[in-house]
Amino acid sequence: MAALPVYRWHLAPGGMATRRQLRALGLRPGGQDVAAQLERPRRRRGPLVANLYRIDRAKPVRPMTPGRRAALEAAMRARRTCPTCHRDAGYCIPSSLGMCVTCTFPEEPCTA
Numbered sequence: 001m002a003a004l005p006v007y008r009w010h011l012a013p014g015g016m017a018t019r020r021q022l023r024a025l026g027l028r029p030g031g032q033d034v035a036a037q038l039e040r041p042r043r044r045r046g047p048l049v050a051n052l053y054r055i056d057r058a059k060p061v062r063p064m065t066p067g068r069r070a071a072l073e074a075a076m077r078a079r080r081t082c083p084t085c086h087r088d089a090g091y092c093i094p095s096s097l098g099m100c101v102t103c104t105f106p107e108e109p110c111t112a
Contacts, residue, residue, distance in 0.1 A: 007052070009040040016052040023061070030059030 007013070016035060022028060032053055040048040079092045082100040089100040097104045 004034060005036040006039050006049075007036060009038065012036065012038050012052060015055050017055050017058075018050045018052060022053060022055070022058050025055070025058075026061055027055070027058035028061050029053045030057065032057045 034051040035054045036052040038050040038052055042048055080088050082089055082093060082103055084099045084103040093100055
């Protein structure tokens with residue numbers, strides 16, 4: 001298997017895009033293999049690598065069906081529901097806390 005071509009940041013040829021760029025165009029990779037990689041240098045850690053796909057082989061994004069929309073709404077509702085008080089917190093509950101902020105810190109004293 002041949003190695004993928006690697007391009008530096010801002011030097012990728014036209015006709016290629018990352019997943020996010022494809023999504024912004026209303027496209028998806030559609031099962032195609034990665035065509036190349038984009039490398040963005042970073043100072044402290046190693047380079048950041050993003051996969052590039054060919055735009056001409058990309059397929060349109062699948063439309064949102066009523067069933068998919070209902071499943072997505074149910075999943076987001078589950079992320080917002082506190083397992084302790086069973087209320088909708090109005091935000092996605094952080095996994096580090098495991099419950100809403102009100103249940104985590106019931107009556108936090110003022111330190112001012």
